[in-house]
């Protein structure tokens with residue numbers, strides 16, 4: 004079987020280099036084109052010593068790179084780039100996985116409100132499939148364009164989906180998700196808030212009044228229950244880790260429901276969701292570098308028998324971005340879902 008030709012737009016960023024790390028071990032894919040405006044012409048080995056001897060490629064200016072020769076192109080770029088450049092590739096038959104948020108929200112006015120720019124790719128949006136692999140596996144298998152889900156939305160939605168699907172959450176009660184992200188979630192570009200002296204030895208909430216992932220998570224909840232979607236509350240925090248994300252989600256379930264068993268049953272055929280025994284508390288370091296979302300659920304009888312606390316962890320750069328993107332590519336291309344994604348977490 005010949006290998007898929009892969010292009011990565013934005014290959015100098017954190018999700019771009021994570022794609023390069025994962026695809027280096029992929030049995031059915033070969034990276035052919037990598038782009039960067041700032042590093043065009045530079046050899047990858049001179050920019051990423053971790054990839055010395057792994058790839059023999061130079062960064063190309065995205066304006067001049069012939070991405071149409073690729074089978075699959077990943078956009079690991081800021082919002083707005085894929086919206087501008089993906090439609091021409093789609094017309095030429097290239098499959099696209101967009102790691103940015105450009106095609107994640109089906110409602111254009113909502114997207115424009117949260118991303119602060121006009122949306123200009125309506126035709127492509129119609130064919131975009133939302134890329135939480137475990138939610139839309141069958142549709143992703145048929146898709147030419149996948150809108151890879153956001154990092155917080157993946158971590159928060161995965162434990163909720165089985166409960167929403169089984170309609171076991173109480174009407175009228177809020178779902179509250181308290182989330183923490185490592186600093187690499189903010190990307191590699193220079194910004195004061197991600198300097199060591201600002202983000203190190205510090206912990207803070209942000210986006211408290213509303214974060215752009217709020218409408219994305221609400222869109223997923225609304226697939227099952229529009230009223231519960233309106234009741235969803237989400238507060239992200241920046242924590243002084245490099246990689247990692249932790250979501251603690253508080254739900255009110257109906258009488259005599261065991262969310263743990265429902266979640267475990269739902270994901271029994273999903274290789275990248277691990278449901279731990281009741282009483283466990285998942286740790287971010289248990290998924291560092293691995294394409295895994297690890298979930299645990301505990302009842303909280305001190306409050307009421309109906310309150311359960313769902314904990315989910317993932318590496319924001321892997322299951323929250325590049326790993327899920329490769330998982331989606333595998334599904335789109337008819338490959339085994341696990342191809343190239345067998346990395347075990349790095350401990351300590």
Ligand SMILES: NC(=O)C1=CN([C@@H]2O[C@H](COP(=O)(O)OP(=O)(O)OC[C@H]3O[C@@H](n4cnc5c(N)ncnc54)[C@H](OP(=O)(O)O)[C@@H]3O)[C@@H](O)[C@H]2O)C=CC1
Pocket residue numbers: 012013014015016017018019038039040041042065078079080081082084102103104152153154187188189190191192319320323324
């Ligand atoms: N970091 C994370 O944990 C996650 C990130 N994402 C999303 O993935 C995308 C990439 O994120 P991340 O890797 O962190 O970002 P980075 O800032 O680390 O990297 C961005 C990359 O895009 C390139 N780029 C920037 N502007 C343009 C442009 N106008 N045209 C073409 N290329 C451009 C940059 O290189 P150059 O400027 O040299 O061209 C760089 O290679 C973002 O949309 C982000 O929101 C999604 C989930 C998690």
Ligand SMILES: CC(=O)N[C@@H](CCC(=O)OP(=O)(O)O)C(=O)O
Pocket residue numbers: 102103104152153154155184185186187188189190239241
């Ligand atoms: C720590 C941090 O800043 N995290 C980013 C989210 C990560 C990300 O890149 O968002 P997408 O998944 O939507 O692309 C943020 O809060 O905006």
